[in-house]
Amino acid sequence: MSVEPETSSPFSLRRIILGVLTLLVALVIGQALVNSWQEPQIASRLQLYQTDLLLEASEWDSSTLPEQSVTTIRQGLLGNDPIQTSLQQYQEVKATAEANLEASQNSGDGAMPGLPTDEAPQVPKRLRNAWQQQQQLVQQLDMRIGLLQAERGNLKQAQAAWSQLSQAADVQPGIQQTAQVLSRLWQEPAQVMPEAETQVQTYLDGWFRYRALERLYQVAGDDAAREALLAQERDAAEQTLLRLAVIGILPFLGGLAGTALLLFVVLQRWLQREQSWLMTNAGVTWDTPWSWEIIWQVLIVGFFFLGQIFLPLILGSLGLGLASLGSRGRALYATLYYLLMAAGGLAVLFFSIRAYRPLPPDWFRIDWKGGWRWGLGGYLAALPLMFGISLVNQQLWQGQGGSNPLLQTVLEENDAIALALFFFTAAIAAPVFEEILFRGFLLPSLTRYLPVSAAIGASSLLFATAHLSLSEVLPLTVLGIVLGTIYTRCRNLLAPILLHSAWNSITMAGLLLLGAG
Template sequence: MITLKRLVLTGLTFFVVFLVGSSLIGSWSEPQITSRLQLYQTDLLLQATEFQPEASGANVDSTRTAILGKDPIATSLEQYEDVRQTAQTELDRFQSRLDQVTVADAAAPEFPTSSSDPSKQGQLRTAIRQQQTLIDQLDLRIGILQVEQGQVETALETWSRLTASSNGTRSASDVTASDTRASDATAPPPNRVAETLTGLWSQPPRLLPDVEQQIQENLDGWFRDRALSRLYELQQRPDAISALQQAAQAAAQQTFLKLTLIGVVPIIGCLAGTAILISLLVQRAFRGEQALLAQNGTTIWETPWSGEIVWQVLIAGFFFAGQIVLPLASQLLGIGFSAFDSRARAAYALLYYLAMAGISLFVLYLSIRKFLPLPQEWFRLKSKSNWFLWGGGGYLVALPLMIVVSWINQQVWQGQGGSNPLLQIVLEEGDPIALGMFFATASIAAPIFEEILFRGFLLPSLTRYMSVGWAIALSSLIFATAHLSLAEVLPLTLLGAVLGFVYTRSRSLLSPILLHSLWNSVTMIGLFLLGSGAE
């Protein structure tokens, strides 16, 4: 006979599956952070081109070429044009969806549907505004890159797409986006900046009023320096050119170091990880069951509870209470993440995550407390094996595997599928205290909680019904799905599999916690370096 508890769990399961499925489907149309990261790294690359080391020689030149490439300007232009093409495709798609919603409203205004909901129109108009703003900013920069490639006429045509908006010559979709964007009084019209740049490189040049102020306020980094250099040349100001070059050289030296850290260190890690993986596979081939890869490979946990407890902890504790009830309570209390300033948002993110983890772990404790004391293998933090080597080695092995899977993932999703919103915030954050709190959330709180839940509880519980290998696979898929982004499912499933493999072999939760913390910490540091260098 079905008990009331199972009926409630069944109902909650359908509810959770619906909401999680809706979130995953909704993330399909959201951009990944990958494209933005590429542009930040491209901006660093451009700024580093100004670096002229005092020493010279074949080794110095080869190192500089290895970091910057043979033709960094051409490479940067190609990347910017690729991002613009993707943004234009997204703009056209959003405009098409808005047109469909508008037609549906006109056809049946007295019977509104979810597709013709005014809030849906608002979301689409916001998305259109954001995409058009992105395209405008890209066109400003693409034009400067084209000038540096000697394509002055092409650059003037690029900027004319922006200046044309003031003459009413844009397409219907562009006008809609421009009208929406015009409501933002804090941002100067991009066509004004485009007119300024057009005047600098026209023949004869035309210097508009407040031209230097326009450049300083609306361009940054290498693009600002290129425009200012052109202005000072036209104004015949050698002192200003000299000061600009000195400042650019100092910034380029720091940027070159950042690029070295961002580019070279991961390569070294990948090479080390590949070497470790190959050696482990060779050892497995020659030593068989005595190899490290086979250690504890088939040893299951003694699980005192049934699958209903696992069901209860995941559905009632983690998904429903932690990811549905808690956000709803925050909304009812009027607590909104976007309403806070930088430090308050970071504190809110940390406290919110701790509350979610606390609720989930409390439900876990209530569910298994009648089975206390647990067998010694459960939630074990100590181990006879060297947990530090398992965690650190697992991180290095994960690097080359994740690079391959991430490349495949990018080909599949083509820049869509969503990303963790915290990544974008960290990329653009400049406050060190806020960054510290975000770092604590991602690199301390998240690894401890998620490893206790997914590796410490879920994975061993599944070994009651399946082999260790299948338990690793299923727990990894659930772990990836819980992040609610389609584009992250494949790479996070792989990462979860490495975490699970490390845990089952080391039999210490410290190993996957260390691996998880290293992964998030390096990601956060990389985002900080990219963001701080693109100012």
């Protein structure tokens, strides 16, 4: 095994190239993080999806169950007044979205116009798209808030919301026409506009669609259609109640188990001290034969430059992009993009360290018989930590800071093949590649220069920053610390891969349950 000399010239060609690439990467990554500052998080959408499930389940037909059981189920899953609860949540999300829109318009040098179009080329396209999505979100919220107000008998507030949408000049035409339909249905005397049913079917879904269609059939005097609609809604409500139970109960039970595990680990650390699980290999560094220059090279060239600059430029020059692709095309593009990035990154890693083979013990070790216990335990321990950090993060960013775009795509995707491709990318490709790079290579390499705890922290921060969303830096750093702690204790790369895969898989499963319908 050869060892790289530490006395190479500070002005060698390789270091000059690495320095230039580092500056370029810093500019690109920095700009991406700054842009994410004004982008909305997916958390608001997730909250609304769960609220919609609550509304759908509130129409559950409980006549076949004992009254005491019904009361327990309704209070436990739906609360005392699901309509009022949903109205409050919609109003809170609307207030946050409006505040974000105002902040976007007033940010920087005032470049964000009232309507983000080509008249403001200085505003990045990604920001303009995010701004437009927020504006449409506010319009959809107003339309739905009107329906919630109408359901509670507050017709004056409902008509005010729909009237504003009907008269505003910058409202999406479909939303504007649907607001006019709703306004006519709930006015006195009520009227059914032409194409009213088509508008409702197109621009409303779930509980809101049922309420609008029920009112339409009632005004039209079509009792048969109304009865069929209500029967369909009761069947859907029963299925939704099951989904709501899974979404609410399973994470709660997992969080309880994780909390119990954390308390046990802390207690064991206090009682057994150096013989506890938490202190296993806690201060043991890896035997790292290469210097910081190899670490720098793999991280900058193998991950950031290839994945965030080179590949987008190459694919863009070939005319390959997401805009013109359908559902399956976007999923295939995302999968191939990630596989190419992983292949490039692993190739750079291989050629950077091949001169040091055979590697010292514990490097990239995978033990198929072990690792499962550490991976599962790490996942459970991460649950309560991530729940707590998410609450802090939500207060810190107030719905801004960006999110992984894959989450929103999965939430709204209905094609099974596309979902399978997204699942493969998130649950298999990403955990394997990212754990090999950040835990398998970066973390052990840093222990040549840092204590193990500091190496875990540094590698976790870089892991979080690589996801290019400011709002994800804190939670992903915490997740990275859990992954790094697990890996340094068991010295088995399979454990963080399994933990990472479980985290992404269960997150995607939750999104599918929220978005199914």
